[in-house]
Amino acid sequence: MTLTLGKRRTTVLASTALIVIAFMVALVQTPVTAATPLTVSQGIATQNGSSATVRGYVVGQPTATNTVVTSSYPNDYALALADSATETSTSRMLYVQIPAEFRAQWGLRSNPSLKGQQVDVTGLLSAYFSHPGLKSPTGFGLVGSDPGDPGDPEDPTDPPPGDGEHDDYYADALGKTGTELRTSLHTIISAQTKLSYDQVWNALKATDEDPANSANVILLYSGRSQSKSTNGGDPDDWNREHVWAKSHGDFGTATGPGTDIHHLRPTDVSVNSTRGNKDFDNGGGTVSECSGCATDADSFEPPDAVKGDVARMILYMAIRYEGGDGFANLEPNDLVNNGSNPYMGRLSVLLAWNAQDPPSAFEEHRNDVIFEQFQHNRNPFIDHPEWANAIFN
Numbered sequence: 428m429t430l431t432l433g434k435r436r437t438t439v440l441a442s443t444a445l446i447v448i449a450f451m452v453a454l455v456q457t458p459v460t461a462a463t464p465l466t467v468s469q470g471i472a473t474q475n476g477s478s479a480t481v482r483g484y485v486v487g488q489p490t491a492t493n494t495v496v497t498s499s500y501p502n503d504y505a506l507a508l509a510d511s512a513t514e515t516s517t518s519r520m521l522y523v524q525i526p527a528e529f530r531a532q533w534g535l536r537s538n539p540s541l542k543g544q545q546v547d548v549t550g551l552l553s554a555y556f557s558h559p560g561l562k563s564p565t566g567f568g569l570v571g572s573d574p575g576d577p578g579d580p581e582d583p584t585d586p587p588p589g590d591g592e593h594d595d596y597y598a599d600a601l602g603k604t605g606t607e608l609r610t611s612l613h614t615i616i617s618a619q620t621k622l623s624y625d626q627v628w629n630a631l632k633a634t635d636e637d638p639a640n641s642a643n644v645i646l647l648y649s650g651r652s653q654s655k656s657t658n659g660g661d662p663d664d665w666n667r668e669h670v671w672a673k674s675h676g677d678f679g680t681a682t683g684p685g686t687d688i689h690h691l692r693p694t695d696v697s698v699n700s701t702r703g704n705k706d707f708d709n710g711g712g713t714v715s716e717c718s719g720c721a722t723d724a725d726s727f728e729p730p731d732a733v734k735g736d737v738a739r740m741i742l743y744m745a746i747r748y749e750g751g752d753g754f755a756n757l758e759p760n761d762l763v764n765n766g767s768n769p770y771m772g773r774l775s776v777l778l779a780w781n782a783q784d785p786p787s788a789f790e791e792h793r794n795d796v797i798f799e800q801f802q803h804n805r806n807p808f809i810d811h812p813e814w815a816n817a818i819f820n
Contacts, residue, residue: 464547467510467521471559473552480549481521481561482570483508485542488535489522491783492557497542503534504785505555512543522560523548524813527592533567545570555813556782562813593810600807604817612746612807612814619804622688624680627667628658631693634796638789645789647692647736648702648729649717660696668694670737671744672704676755676769684748684757688797689806690740702727706763706772707737707780725764726773735784738777739808742815745771746807759819774819781808781815 464482465473473479486509487495488502495507495517506523514520525533535541550564594601600611622630632655637643643652646665657664670690678684694702698717708726719730729737741759750756755769762772786809794809808815 467508468519470508470521470552470561471519474554474559476551476553478549479552479561480547481508481523481552482545482547483510483521484512484514484545485535486512486514486520487542489517489520489556489558490785493517495520498539500535500539502785502788503530503536506533506535506541506546506548508546508548508561512545517558520558522555522558523550523564524555524560524562526564529564529567557779593805596805597807597810608814609746609818612818613749616743616747616804616807617751619802621682622686622801623682624667624686627686627688627691630688630797630801631667631691632658633800634688634793635693638792644693646698647694647733648698648714648720649695650730650732651695653693653695658693662697664696665693666696666699668692668699668702670740671757671771674704674767675765675771676748676757677767678754681754683752683754684744687744687747688801689743689747689804692740706765707741708763708773708776731784732787733784734780735782735786735812736790738781738784738815739786739790739806739812741771741777742781742808742819743806746818747804778815778819781812785812 464480467481467483470479470481470483485506487497487507488500489495489505489507490501504525506525507517507520508523509520531537533541533546547566547568547570548561548564549566550561552560553562554560555562597612597615600608600615603611632644635644635647636655637645637652640652642654644655644665645652647668647670653665658666660666668691669685670692671684673679673685676684680686684690695716698714698720701714701717701720701722705722705725705727707728709721709728711721711723711726711728714720714722717730719732721728728734744757745759748754748757757769757771759774759777760770760772761774762770765772790809794806798805
């Protein structure tokens with residue numbers, strides 16, 4: 428009986444071992460299926476900040492909330508995706524932010540042949556350009572490419588979210604929002620070299636140099652290319668415009684906000700005079716020598732091409748000058764006619780301009796020159812225009 432029982436035990440143990448082995452083999456051989464990408468319409472309907480991969484056709488580049496261009500792309504900052512390669516309605520498009528590390532490969536100005544291609548993009552489902560979007564992507568890939576191809580959403584070597592090129596500079600700010608982001612950025616950009624008002628003349632000749640003519644500067648509002656040597660006070664000269672009007676906070680031309688070249692720009696003397704110390708807003712009558720400008724009794728509207736530039740300069744000043752350094756706490760508000768109060772309006776319009784007019788190559792280059800040659804600090808809203816809404820909304 429004992430021998431027979433031992434045989435039975437041996438048989439049972441052997442059978443159990445075989446079952447376990449077979450089960451483990453089945454597990455190993457069962458393929459792991461990746462999550463199915465969302466369609467563009469699903470991505471539009473799921474704007475909750477969650478991470479997802481969206482599959483769609485590249486149909487153009489968004490340049491404003493309701494504008495997508497399909498040729499002559501201005502930069503490499505964004506893609507518009509749709510479920511159909513021939514989609515023309517922006518309401519059925521998802522706007523995709525392109526961080527700096529992906530622009531050379533996935534931006535339309537550098538890669539116009541991407542239009543019409545089907546791609547997978549992994550990122551956060553969150554509004555971009557005040558439109559349903561996908562922000563801070565961690566991976567891009569052409570549909571049908573090999574899983575290990577550079578930029579594939581499933582490739583674990585893809586760079587993390589962030590600007591990429593300037594992540595070290597903004598290390599303490601990345602991943603933050605609201606008050607925490609504002610505090611971090613203030614600390615980061617307050618480390619700067621300060622210029623005298625006389626030094627500003629030569630600085631502007633470098634920061635605003637015409638890329639097509641090194642003897643000239645580009646004037647902010649009028650867009651005119653003019654000789655660097657014609658700076659002065661005569662009607663057709665150019666002078667130093669305080670984009671945050673120096674009377675708003677009464678800082679004048681004192682070293683600090685009065686000499687911060689992140690908001691000082693060369694402008695036509697007469698246009699500068701017309702703008703005066705007015706707040707920024709939409710509307711008004713035409714301005715001589717400035718096509719696209721408008722003004723009324725208490726506000727000034729710059730041309731479309733530099734509306735975003737103006738907005739990002741104002742927001743920079745608000746973050747940089749928080750009441751320290753012996754100067755007033757500068758703050759944007761949603762009013763005009765702010766007078767000598769340390770406020771500048773109209774905030775809602777400035778945020779719209781920031782979305783409508785993304786940073787240009789000229790604006791980015793200017794930021795680099797200020798950082799590398801003069802003040803050694805950056806305007807964070809040029810590097811990360813999405814931070815405007817993260818702080819001021």
